[in-house]
Amino acid sequence: MDPRLDGGEGIAEPAAAEREISPLGRISAFFHRHKGAKLALLLGPPLGWMLVVYLGALSLLFLSAFWSQNPLTAEIERVWTLNNFKDLVGNDVYRTIALRTVGVAAAVTIADLILAFPLAYYAQRIARPRVRTLLLLSVVLPLWSSYLVRVYAWRVILSGNGILNWTLAKLHLGQLEIGYSTWAIWLTFTYLWLPFVVLPIYASLERVSGSFFEASADLGATWLTTLRRVVIPMAMPGIVAGSIFSFSLTLGDYIAPQLVGNTQFIGNVVYQSVGIANDIPFAAAFALVPVAIMGLYLWGARRLGAFEAL
Amino acid sequence: MSTTNLEPRGVRIGMRIASIFVLAFLYIPLLVIFLYAFNSSVAQSWPLHGFSLKWFGVAWNNDDVRSALLNSIKAGLGATVIALSLGSLAAFAVHRFNFFGRQTVSFLLVLPIALPGIVTGMALNSAINFGGTIFGLHFSLFTIIVGHATFCIVVVYNNVIARLRRTPTSLTEASMDLGANGWQTFRNVTFPSLATALVAGALLAFALSFDEIVVTNFTSGTETTLPKWIYNNLRLPNFRPQVNVVAMVVVLMSFIPVYIAQRLSETAGIFERGEGR
Amino acid sequence: MIRGRLFAVLTAIMLVAAACGGGDDTTGSNNGTGGDTGGDTSSLPTEIGPGEGALNLIAWVGYVEDGSNDPNYDWVTPFEKDTGCKVKVKYGDTSDEMVQLMRQGGGTVYDGVSASGDASVRLIAGGDVQEINTDLIPTYGDVMSSLQEPGHNTIDGKHYGVPYLWGPNVLMYRTDVVKEAPTSWEPVFSGDSPYAGQVTAYDSPIYIADAALYLKAHNPDLGITDPYELTQDQFDAAIDLLKEQNGVIGKYWVGYADEIDGFAAGDMAIGTSWPYQVNVLQGEKEPVEAVVPDEGVTGWADTWMMSSNAPHPNCMYEWMKWTMEPDVQAEVGGWFGGTPSLTTACDALKDQFGKAADTTYHCGDDAFLSEIALWKTPVPDCGDDRGETCIDYSEWTRAWTEVKG
Numbered sequence: 001m002d003p004r005l006d007g008g009e010g011i012a013e014p015a016a017a018e019r020e021i022s023p024l025g026r027i028s029a030f031f032h033r034h035k036g037a038k039l040a041l042l043l044g045p046p047l048g049w050m051l052v053v054y055l056g057a058l059s060l061l062f063l064s065a066f067w068s069q070n071p072l073t074a075e076i077e078r079v080w081t082l083n084n085f086k087d088l089v090g091n092d093v094y095r096t097i098a099l100r101t102v103g104v105a106a107a108v109t110i111a112d113l114i115l116a117f118p119l120a121y122y123a124q125r126i127a128r129p130r131v132r133t134l135l136l137l138s139v140v141l142p143l144w145s146s147y148l149v150r151v152y153a154w155r156v157i158l159s160g161n162g163i164l165n166w167t168l169a170k171l172h173l174g175q176l177e178i179g180y181s182t183w184a185i186w187l188t189f190t191y192l193w194l195p196f197v198v199l200p201i202y203a204s205l206e207r208v209s210g211s212f213f214e215a216s217a218d219l220g221a222t223w224l225t226t227l228r229r230v231v232i233p234m235a236m237p238g239i240v241a242g243s244i245f246s247f248s249l250t251l252g253d254y255i256a257p258q259l260v261g262n263t264q265f266i267g268n269v270v271y272q273s274v275g276i277a278n279d280i281p282f283a284a285a286f287a288l289v290p291v292a293i294m295g296l297y298l299w300g301a302r303r304l305g306a307f308e309a310l
Numbered sequence: 311m312s313t314t315n316l317e318p319r320g321v322r323i324g325m326r327i328a329s330i331f332v333l334a335f336l337y338i339p340l341l342v343i344f345l346y347a348f349n350s351s352v353a354q355s356w357p358l359h360g361f362s363l364k365w366f367g368v369a370w371n372n373d374d375v376r377s378a379l380l381n382s383i384k385a386g387l388g389a390t391v392i393a394l395s396l397g398s399l400a401a402f403a404v405h406r407f408n409f410f411g412r413q414t415v416s417f418l419l420v421l422p423i424a425l426p427g428i429v430t431g432m433a434l435n436s437a438i439n440f441g442g443t444i445f446g447l448h449f450s451l452f453t454i455i456v457g458h459a460t461f462c463i464v465v466v467y468n469n470v471i472a473r474l475r476r477t478p479t480s481l482t483e484a485s486m487d488l489g490a491n492g493w494q495t496f497r498n499v500t501f502p503s504l505a506t507a508l509v510a511g512a513l514l515a516f517a518l519s520f521d522e523i524v525v526t527n528f529t530s531g532t533e534t535t536l537p538k539w540i541y542n543n544l545r546l547p548n549f550r551p552q553v554n555v556v557a558m559v560v561v562l563m564s565f566i567p568v569y570i571a572q573r574l575s576e577t578a579g580i581f582e583r584g585e586g587r
Numbered sequence: 588m589i590r591g592r593l594f595a596v597l598t599a600i601m602l603v604a605a606a607c608g609g610g611d612d613t614t615g616s617n618n619g620t621g622g623d624t625g626g627d628t629s630s631l632p633t634e635i636g637p638g639e640g641a642l643n644l645i646a647w648v649g650y651v652e653d654g655s656n657d658p659n660y661d662w663v664t665p666f667e668k669d670t671g672c673k674v675k676v677k678y679g680d681t682s683d684e685m686v687q688l689m690r691q692g693g694g695t696v697y698d699g700v701s702a703s704g705d706a707s708v709r710l711i712a713g714g715d716v717q718e719i720n721t722d723l724i725p726t727y728g729d730v731m732s733s734l735q736e737p738g739h740n741t742i743d744g745k746h747y748g749v750p751y752l753w754g755p756n757v758l759m760y761r762t763d764v765v766k767e768a769p770t771s772w773e774p775v776f777s778g779d780s781p782y783a784g785q786v787t788a789y790d791s792p793i794y795i796a797d798a799a800l801y802l803k804a805h806n807p808d809l810g811i812t813d814p815y816e817l818t819q820d821q822f823d824a825a826i827d828l829l830k831e832q833n834g835v836i837g838k839y840w841v842g843y844a845d846e847i848d849g850f851a852a853g854d855m856a857i858g859t860s861w862p863y864q865v866n867v868l869q870g871e872k873e874p875v876e877a878v879v880p881d882e883g884v885t886g887w888a889d890t891w892m893m894s895s896n897a898p899h900p901n902c903m904y905e906w907m908k909w910t911m912e913p914d915v916q917a918e919v920g921g922w923f924g925g926t927p928s929l930t931t932a933c934d935a936l937k938d939q940f941g942k943a944a945d946t947t948y949h950c951g952d953d954a955f956l957s958e959i960a961l962w963k964t965p966v967p968d969c970g971d972d973r974g975e976t977c978i979d980y981s982e983w984t985r986a987w988t989e990v991k992g
Contacts, residue, residue, distance in 0.1 A: 028492035035407070042403035043415075046396040046463060050418055054430075054460050057437035061429070064436070069981060093989045115335065118328035126322050135329070137565075137572050142336055144564035145343070146521055148540050149557035153339040156346070156354050160854045163342065163356050179854055180838045194336060213316040223318050244424060252426015255524070255541075262838045264991050267428055272988075274432050275527075278687050279984065283432065290426045298424055302417070353851065353871065442692050449692055531696045532643055532675060545678070545842045546648075547867075548656050 065284035084285035105250035108189040112197040120201040185261040197242035204238025251290040347554040369552040378539035386519040389458035397466025422461035431528030449531025457529040462515035469511035513571035631720040639899040645700040649923040651676040672902035682706035694896040703887040704739035705962040716892040740890040748890035752925035755886040757877040759860035783835040787858030790839035792987035798825040804882040862924025886959035
């Protein structure tokens with residue numbers, strides 16, 4: 001700027017210390033210097049939310065496992081007792097129900113893994129890019145169709161006069177009386193959680209690049225061997241992550257067994273205790289069972305590194 | 311990468327057949343629902359009694375359906391906004407800082423999804439009842455949103471942190487070197503590279519909230535979301551045709567957001583470190 | 588480090604606060620004026636105030652019809668027009684569920700409930716429902732004499748609701764499978780039932796009373812007098828019978844739609860039912876019939892009760908007044924299959940059904956009502972010289988889980 005145009009005072013070159021810093025700039029600078037404050041600002045809200053809304057509520061719930069219920073009014077009383085746990089352990093039926101639930105959860109997980117792996121493998125490694133997008137879309141789309149309606153669809157399909165038996169009759173293959181049974185529950189759960197299992201496996205297969213296959217072939221392995229000793233170990237985080245979904249979702253579900261089954265699962269008993277009998281202490285005690293099981297499962301999964309693939 | 315044939319031909323054919331079979335398994339029940347949406351009679355028997363479009367009109371004119379749909383959308387938006395904020399904050403904290411309990415944060419955030427939904431539902435229900443006696447908390451859209459947001463946080467968190475890990479930190483450093491303060495760096499450098507991850511996370515969070523019934527049963531009181539309307543009406547035989555119609559319409563309409571989410575999660579952030587496949 | 592400790596301390600404080608809590612308040616029950624059953628009558632309203640514009644009800648299915656099921660049966664729309672109270676209803680499948688729903692939010696979520704005897708006493712004892720001024724219900728004097736002050740809704744002369752419908756749990760069967768009309772509950776309870784795999788039962792602990800009722804007739808040595816007042820031996824015998832029954836059950840029903848689906852699809856052929864399902868199935872031209880077997884039946888007499896902390900008390904009073912109109916009760920009775928409690932409704936019922944008003948509905952028949960073992964909450968006090976030795980409902984609930992296995 002021409003020194004003669006400024007009114008004679010000369011251009012004041014702004015000294016660095018007097019340069020205008022916007023308020024936002026000041027705040028940024030503060031946080032840049034005080035890392036602890038920045039961490040508190042970042043971590044505070046989410047952690048605060050989780051602690052107050054979730055952990056607080058969860059702890060309260062599991063505390064109530066040690067309380068009892070008034071026999072007449074069915075209201076919760078803060079009378080400390082271990083009776084709920086005694087009932088759980090002493091009565092055979094709860095063990096049966098827990099084992100049945102875990103058994104079905106395991107069966108569902110295995111079925112889902114068997115079904116999911118070829119689809120994930122095909123989508124990741126064999127399909128052309130456009131087909132891959134289409135495949136992934138097709139896997140995710142059913143998740144938008146309402147879980148309840150999908151369960152109900154299976155009920156309609158599997159019932160005595162439903163589509164399955166109608167088809168079997170047309171093919172002269174007899175009839176299957178699985179309308180309300182554990183088979184029906186297994187089928188339904190396998191169906192429901194399949195997309196949740198496919199996606200993590202697909203994501204983890206991404207890490208297995210072509211060079212691994214080539215190296216393995218160079219070392220003399222067949223595809224099957226490569227699959228067994230290279231691909232699956234590398235995809236393990238995704239496999240474990242997928243299995244977490246199918247196992248956990250089956251363990252806690254109370255709606256599907258009621259709609260398509262005729263036996264009790266942990267979820268049913270807990271739901272009836274809470275929503276109907278208001279025996280929250282007992283429900284909380286019984287709910288600790290799947291929580292403990294999932295805790296163990298998650299701990300094992302963490303050891304296998306599955307949380308990176310979630 | 312998929313066009314370089316590293317798998318033997320037999321395997322490729324086998325995988326293709328298996329995939330078709332699995333996809334068929336996934337879609338047959340959906341097609342059954344679609345079929346029943348056109349069923350003329352109320353009874354859900356097989357074979358269908360007749361073909362009719364009347365249930366579409368009935369469902370559309372049903373006030374309960376529309377208000378339930380509106381509630382679901384409101385709840386989804388609310389939960390998504392909260393999840394976006396809290397999830398990104400947590401992701402930044404875990405990615406940028408090394409602090410005591412860092413591993414535990416991921417574990418903590420995944421708990422609402424990993425633990426059985428009924429446990430989350432029971433816990434929140436008791437907490438709301440408890441809060442009701444302490445400071446007059448009511449079952450309402452607010453409690454629904456709080457419940458949904460709690461397990462949607464982890465979905466956004468995972469997406470954001472995965473993207474952060476793939477974005478080189480040299481860029482933020484360069485930005486600082488050029489004189490930008492923290493906020494300017496965030497606005498001009500970090501945020502654009504995260505944008506698509508945030509959108510993908512938001513869509514997934516919305517999807518989770520939109521179809522949620524297990525926890526919502528415990529946190530909603532008399533408020534109805536779409537899944538809750540479906541749950542109530544599946545038990546009323548006269549309303550089942552409308553339920554089928556609603557389910558079918560939701561699937562067809564959700565094709566668009568699902569497609570967008572899929573494309574977004576595939577594309578890289580604008581500064582992503584390239585990795586060979 | 589510090590953050591970790593801070594959160595730990597905060598959590599600990601929260602837990603301690605929760606555990607020590609205040610007074611006698613329990614997590615989730617009401618803490619309002621209804622806390623004791625001995626409230627003073629001076630606090631009862633002397634007139635019904637202006638409507639609040641809304642009403643939230645918990646009801647048995649079929650009790651609150653607005654024409655969306657059948658345009659000919661609608662007693663909600665005229666009520667809404669008259670009073671401006673927009674009705675929202677939540678259907679309950681069991682009394683237990685209804686009690687639970689009623690207590691949500693300290694009783695501030697729902698205004699009223701159509702409570703059966705096994706819910707009503709619990710609600711009164713828990714302070715969840717408030718005393719009703721029956722002077723505000725002009726037709727109260729027309730109620731059947733045995734339902735004017737029944738033990739299930741009147742304590743110490745205080746009325747806690749207005750009676751609605753009553754009826755039996757009948758034995759429903761498909762006529763194409765069960766060729767001869769059964770006269771006994773035996774095909775449902777026997778392990779050798781010819782209909783094994785097609786039997787159904789009500790999925791609620793209260794069903795244990797049905798087994799006890801059966802044993803009362805078939806095992807008189809047990810000495811069962813009241814199927815809800817069972818000593819340990821009697822209770823164990825009932826549970827054994829139910830476990831035997833479990834072997835022939837195809838599927839239990841809890842939502843009435845499950846039973847309708849089951850019978851319509853042929854998965855179920857015989858079992859206990861409410862008259863409502865019989866009506867619906869016959870309306871859909873399914874081959875079903877229902878009988879009252881010789882051993883007797885359990886049943887229910889329902890009362891509309893108002894929450895102690897009802898958000899819309901005036902609308903609730905209007906609803907109670909409305910449902911105590913003879914025409915309304917006759918309409919409900921015709922739809923559901925239950926019997927009105929108003930003697931004045933019997934004329935309208937006779938117009939609808941002719942002789943069936945007497946033979947099927949037993950309208951106004953106090954004698955028939957007294958023979959039904961109405962649902963009530965089992966309590967330790969046997970009410971006779973056996974003292975406090977009877978099994979209480981929480982035991983029934985636990986045992987029911989065992990029965991289903």
